[in-house]
Amino acid sequence: MKQDPRLLLGKPVQERILAEVRGITNSAGRIGKLVSISIGDVPEVAVYVRNQARAAAAVDLPFDQEFWGGEVTQEECKARIQEMNDDPEVLGIILQRPVPSHINVRSLQSAIHPLKDVEGMNPASIGNIVYNDVAMAPCTAAAAVELVRATGLNMEGLEVVMVGHSEIVGKPAAMMLMAEGATVTVCHHLTRSVAMHSRRADVIVVAVGKAHLIGPDMVKPGAAVIDIGINQRVHPDGTTEIVGDVDTDAVKEVAGWITPVPGGVGPVTVAILMRNAIRAYERQQAAGWRS
Amino acid sequence: MKQDPRLLLGKPVQERILAEVRGITNSAGRIGKLVSISIGDVPEVAVYVRNQARAAAAVDLPFDQEFWGGEVTQEECKARIQEMNDDPEVLGIILQRPVPSHINVRSLQSAIHPLKDVEGMNPASIGNIVYNDVAMAPCTAAAAVELVRATGLNMEGLEVVMVGHSEIVGKPAAMMLMAEGATVTVCHHLTRSVAMHSRRADVIVVAVGKAHLIGPDMVKPGAAVIDIGINQRVHPDGTTEIVGDVDTDAVKEVAGWITPVPGGVGPVTVAILMRNAIRAYERQQAAGWRS
Secondary structure, three states: OOOOEEEOOOOOOOHHHHHHHHHHHHOOOOOOOOEEEEEEOHHHHHHHHHHHHHHHHOOOOOEEEEOOOOOOOOHHHHHHHHHHHOOOOOEEEEEEEOOOOOHHHHHHHOOOOOHHHHOOOOOHHHHHHHHOOOOOHHHHHHHHHHHHOOOOOOOOOEEEEEEOOOOOOOHHHHHHHHOOOEEEEEEEEOOOHHHHHHOOOOEEEEEEOOOOOOOOHHOOOOOEEEEEEEEEEEOOOOHHHHHHHHEEHHHHHHHHHHOOOOHHHHHHHHHHHHHHHHHHHHHHHHHOOOO | OOOOEEOOOOOOHHHHHHHHHHHHHHHOOOOOEEEEEEEEOHHHHHHHHHHHHHHHHHOOOOEEEEEOOOOHHHHHHHHHHHHHOOOEEEEEEEEEEOOOOOOOOOHHHHHHHHHOOOOOOOOOHHHHHHHOOOOOOOHHHHHHHHHHOOOOOOOOOEEEEEEEEOOOHHHHHHHHHOOOEEEEEEOOOOOOOHHHHHHOOOOEEEOOOOOOOOHHHOOOOOOEEOOOEEEEEEEOOOOOOEEEOOOHHHHHOOOOOEEOOOHHHHHHHHHHHHHHHHHHHHHHOOOOOOO
């Protein structure tokens, strides 16, 4: 069966980015390793880590997996991260989420040196985005921007409606799209009418975490719809299904482009993580950390 | 003559904030001093510094003025700022702008320790705003938010259109208003039609630097208009006048509230700087820098 041309797939974008990254890792010398930290036993983390490890292998980046027991203290975590900050072998640090409830994840993210913050989660990294320095942006936000770019739409003057204003997706994506010239409206749970905004948008980016929040009546014909949501649905027969924040099948009949879930933003996100690793390498070089 | 009730004046808001700050400085012990740094000879800086010194005096905060010659190097500036970071007598550092062209102001702002960054200009401070930690926000952005609050409008669901997307005003103000529950659209020079957005807004915040950009045809009846622009107009007879980005007299006939220029955002901005100084004090205490 021929692929529906309205579906904006993540795979080709992922492959293009990974090929660029591999070109750089293969010509660079010793580049160091990525370290993934999982704290406690969280089943959903295993999937992320496996995808990241696979992408790292595809671009010839060493990828270490650290598993810290659920009883580790905040202070121990911080001390170990600080050791990694000082270790020249460590190129970048990935702190898998969620973490156990006694761990303050924000504080640990702040402990990761900005030059090793390949996930772009340190407040200093986020602050740089406000200053239009988007080199190491949060991966999901950057993936959404890459997918908008993949439509070929001219970003300048583009009317974008971002639904969801989280710190790690909605707000940074909004600022990155502004930096490209888009006019961005950020809607959220207190917005009077999301539809009033989404219906006039050239591009809708949704990151809320509510299955099928966006239906066809909320989308302008021909618009691009980037769906960042990942929601698990349990059917009456007990089977489960992963769906996005957009009612993909219905919205597909209206939209010009729509990213499927799974297979849209996700594959691009992990590629961006690898691209951030290269940018970390370049910044560490520029800072005199590497020769 | 009675004051036009549609004019949203900065003075009462300034006085309220300064009174709060004075209450804290007078009950705190040794609180340290603010240091203002002016580099080179820039006439417009003198006005800012004078207003800041006056506000500091009103809240009993010591205010030192440093004047560094125009020939000072970037490295010298950085070294002196780092000394101030280490000096327990220095509560906060204010880097006056503009600076001579050979000085990289962004890099100096980054050199100011976030806990002494009373202007809220360090990328780490800006990043904290994305994370809804608005304790030390850029002063002008925070002043705009205070003036919106002064209208008494309910922030939750409020439709705000921000015109201008600068790093130190537009973007941080947009994020702070989002944090309060507003739905925010950020327009800028690439926006197809600012009027299309501004006409549906409950609140318009303008920070562009174009005299009388916003006319009465761009404002919804009853809306609040916060004018951050400061533009010098030269009349044919050679006299000059300071005007905002809004055609105040004309828009006043449509708007529910409008901040005058001068006398609107400006007086609040300097009060916010003093409030940031108190927050710096509290954070330095919490960090164990002060007893």
